[in-house]
Amino acid sequence: MRPLGIFGGTFDPIHFGHLRTAFELQQSLGLAEVRFLPTGDPPHRSEPLADANLRLAMVRAAVADQRGFTVDDREVRRAGVSYSVETMDALREEFADRSLCLLLGMDAFLGLPGWHRWQELFDLVHVIVAHRPGWKAPTKGPLGELLVDRGTGSVQELRQAPAGRLYIQAVTQLEISSTELRQLIEAGHDPRYLVPDSVREIIRESRCYARSHD
């Protein structure tokens, strides 16, 4: 069976940098599905500005017309902090022998050593890292060592083993970030062509980032 991709994020809001990256990884790795998994109460950063249900609604709207893109709302539904290792553990229980691929941008990967029980992630999933503008792959330290120990350039290996490998993928570099989007909207500018129209509409109607752009 083809691997399952899991794309976690705050998605505050979801943008074309997320969607294009997920799409290219879906294609290059032959993922049967990419599950977008919005965080509820994120442990690694300050509180998001749009509440979890609104972020979830934006993700649902954004992925609605792409086959194989799905939404997993377990972290939003769960009260309290969700650690990735616990979420991956739950997914592993559901998908016994399936190849599971956790998709991360390079910036998120560089923060991995700060994650709760991060080394255990490799017992549960493969980690797939997409390049992101402004961030370089590590060559030293724990992540440099991890690349030597677990790195692979073989998609075949990702399909054959259920977990345990680290794979870095070049994707089209789109310099879009949620933080910059929120700042742009707050300054009264229009996020058009940076987010799907359906997401832009939700932002406009809910006024979740304070100022509307019309």
Ligand code: ATP
């Ligand atoms: P912020 O700017 O507030 O940090 P973000 O744009 O990074 O937000 P997140 O929801 O934190 O959005 O990101 C979810 C995942 O998507 C992370 O793994 C992140 O590295 C990745 N990602 C986000 N934007 C891009 C992009 N433009 N290109 C590639 N990966 C991205």
